[in-house]
Amino acid sequence: MLKADAQQSDRTADRTADRGAETRERLIDGAIAVLRTEGFAGATARAVAGAAGCNQALVFYHFGSVQNLLVAALATVSERRAAAFGPVLDAIAGPDDLVAAASEVHRADLESGNVAVLAEMLAGAGSDPELARQVAACIRPWFGVARASVERAIPGAVLDSLLGADEAAYAVVALFVGMELLSRLDPGADRTEALLGALGRLARLAGLVVGGAGPSPAGAS
Amino acid sequence: MLKADAQQSDRTADRTADRGAETRERLIDGAIAVLRTEGFAGATARAVAGAAGCNQALVFYHFGSVQNLLVAALATVSERRAAAFGPVLDAIAGPDDLVAAASEVHRADLESGNVAVLAEMLAGAGSDPELARQVAACIRPWFGVARASVERAIPGAVLDSLLGADEAAYAVVALFVGMELLSRLDPGADRTEALLGALGRLARLAGLVVGGAGPSPAGAS
DNA sequence: GTCTATACTTGGATAGAC
DNA sequence: GTCTATCCAAGTATAGAC
Numbered sequence: 001m002l003k004a005d006a007q008q009s010d011r012t013a014d015r016t017a018d019r020g021a022e023t024r025e026r027l028i029d030g031a032i033a034v035l036r037t038e039g040f041a042g043a044t045a046r047a048v049a050g051a052a053g054c055n056q057a058l059v060f061y062h063f064g065s066v067q068n069l070l071v072a073a074l075a076t077v078s079e080r081r082a083a084a085f086g087p088v089l090d091a092i093a094g095p096d097d098l099v100a101a102a103s104e105v106h107r108a109d110l111e112s113g114n115v116a117v118l119a120e121m122l123a124g125a126g127s128d129p130e131l132a133r134q135v136a137a138c139i140r141p142w143f144g145v146a147r148a149s150v151e152r153a154i155p156g157a158v159l160d161s162l163l164g165a166d167e168a169a170y171a172v173v174a175l176f177v178g179m180e181l182l183s184r185l186d187p188g189a190d191r192t193e194a195l196l197g198a199l200g201r202l203a204r205l206a207g208l209v210v211g212g213a214g215p216s217p218a219g220a221s
Numbered sequence: 222m223l224k225a226d227a228q229q230s231d232r233t234a235d236r237t238a239d240r241g242a243e244t245r246e247r248l249i250d251g252a253i254a255v256l257r258t259e260g261f262a263g264a265t266a267r268a269v270a271g272a273a274g275c276n277q278a279l280v281f282y283h284f285g286s287v288q289n290l291l292v293a294a295l296a297t298v299s300e301r302r303a304a305a306f307g308p309v310l311d312a313i314a315g316p317d318d319l320v321a322a323a324s325e326v327h328r329a330d331l332e333s334g335n336v337a338v339l340a341e342m343l344a345g346a347g348s349d350p351e352l353a354r355q356v357a358a359c360i361r362p363w364f365g366v367a368r369a370s371v372e373r374a375i376p377g378a379v380l381d382s383l384l385g386a387d388e389a390a391y392a393v394v395a396l397f398v399g400m401e402l403l404s405r406l407d408p409g410a411d412r413t414e415a416l417l418g419a420l421g422r423l424a425r426l427a428g429l430v431v432g433g434a435g436p437s438p439a440g441a442s
Numbered sequence: 443g444t445c446t447a448t449a450c451t452t453g454g455a456t457a458g459a460c
Numbered sequence: 461g462t463c464t465a466t467c468c469a470a471g472t473a474t475a476g477a478c
Contacts, residue, residue, distance in 0.1 A: 020443060039347030041262040044471060055445055060473060062443095116347070122402040123344030126260030126337070136406040163419035170412045174399030175392065181343040182395050185357040191391045198384035202423060209426055241461060265453060276463055281455060283461095445478075452471075460463075 024062050026052040031073035036113035040124035043070055071134045074121045081114050082141035089148050095207065098153030099200035106176075106192050115180040118142065122177065139173075146172040158206045245283050247273040252294035257334035261345035264291055292355045295342045302335050303362035310369050316428065319374030320421035327397075327413050336401040339363065343398065360394075367393040379427045 030052030034043045045066045049056040063069040085108075088101050109115045118139070125132040146169035150159070159165050175195075183190045251273030255264045266287045270277040284290040306329075309322050330336045339360070346353040367390035371380070380386050396416075404411045 016443060023443075037347075039344060040260075041345055042348040045473085046471070056472090057446085057474085058444065066472075119402070120344055120347065122406070123260060123341055124262055126258075126341065126405060127263040132406055139403075139406065162422055163415055167412050167415045167419065170403065171396065171400075171416050174403050175396050176399070177402060178395030178397070178399030179392075181340070181398060182360075182391065184347060185343070185353055185360065191388050194384055194388045195392050198388065201383055202427065205430055206423065206426060209430060237461065244461075266455085267453070277454090278456085278464085279462065287454070443478105445476100447475085447477095449474080450472085452469105454467105454469080456467080457465085458463100459465095460461105 020062070023052075023054060023058060026054065027059060027062060027069060028073050028076050031069050032077060032113065032117055035070065035073065035120045036116045040070075040120040043120075045069075067128075067131060067134075070121065070124070071131070071138065074117060074135065074138045077112075077114050077117045078138050078141045081109070082145050084108065085145055089145065089152065092149060092152040095153055095200045095203040098149060098203065099196050101149065101153075102196050102199075103193065106196070109176070109180075110190075115176050116184075119177045119180050142173050143169050146170075154203050155207050155210065158203070158210045161210055162206060241283075244273075244275055244279060247275060248280060248283060248290060249294050249297050252290050253298060253334065253338055256291065256294065256341045257337045261291075261341040264341075266290075288349075288352060288355075291342065291345070292352070292359065295338060295356065295359045298333075298335050298338045299359050299362045302330070303366050305329065306366055310366065310373065313370060313373040316374055316421050316424035319370060319424065320417050322370065322374075323417050323420075324414065327417070330397070330401075331411075336397050337405075340398045340401050363394050364390050367391075375424050376428050376431065379424070379431045382431055383427065 027048060030048045030050075031043060033051045034047050038047060043066070045059040046056050048066070048069065049059055052058075059066060059069055063072060085105055088104055092098055092101050121135050121138075125135040143166075147165050150168040150172065151165050154168070159168065163171075179190075179192055179195075183192070248269060251269045251271075252264065254272045255268050259268060264287070266280040267277045269287070269290065270280055273279075280287060280290055284293060306326055309325055313319055313322050342356050342359075346356045364387075368386050371389040371393065372386050375389070380389065384392075400411075400413055400416075404413075
């Protein structure tokens, strides 16, 4: 075999592999888009393939089943989100920062549909225990992000006396998911901003009462 | 026609009408059961009719479409819940009562699957704007219950300074919906009790700080 | 890797007998 | 009002050509 032929064959194989990887990505992005706009019930192989601009059979070639593709989409969203918000979190040093950071995160979530994807998959998990197991595995980054935010924003003494960081993180995720579902009924009335402000005031208040010592020595007003 | 015949015929007509009404109820209860256990995506005419112990065609005879039946199920759940929890609410006079009442309501919700039905319908509403409109109409009682609880439990001054009663009610409903969805991934780890306790402590704390005057003159400890 | 074609299944909805 | 039978649309998944 000539060297040129080998190179040619290698390049072709690479390009083919690249195309495959790219198709996988397009399918995942298509799944995310369809979960957002049509919900779990509307996330069929045909709908997703349509959104991805490719053939329906490729869903099964690349992922084996529709369910696997949807789980892959949720996993992708979860990881992307955790990676994107790490820097924002590191800047949190107290209740005020928490509100600003949460606003920023919420804006980004709304735009990219992160929470909508999670909410739809959580609802869909009700139909199948195996799917529930897979969704549970994907959800860890969400708790991780929430827990880190809470711990950086709220003095340890407050967390100890009111509720643990795990419970607080759980509540934050639950609140975001619930508000996403409610807000879609009436997109005009998103109450998230008002709530975040109130949460910030509460956290500051609790910090003052329980004892000033906390992760924010520079002090809230 | 003999009188006996007329009576017989009336009774028959009544019985027939009764049977129809009873079937409607059984279908609604079947829809509630299926929404709980199989989710929105699994709530098909055949599945619901199976749970109701009757024929699939009756779904369309009585409700015209599967979607209409599911909406009727949500409406029923919403009204039942509001009616059942009115008395519990009237007994609330402060943060401590709120926690006790909320615990009771949550226990009842868990048992009857009220919140699960709402969550699944909210998720399903994403697929169809018309369905979203119908779900939005069904949801008013939920906000009503939450708002009444909040107003009876938290001093007006606190609500004024932190966040309005409407926002608080919105947050409560969102929190319940989100926690329902999360809890199904790992039924063992229901954090609701811990959260309710923390909320109660927060409400009491806020009441103390903002000013003792409130709907609970008999006084928290 | 991607497409077309197709087998198979399930679900929504209606017609007509009882 | 309820059931059986049936039509039709849509979905999952696979086989095979390119």
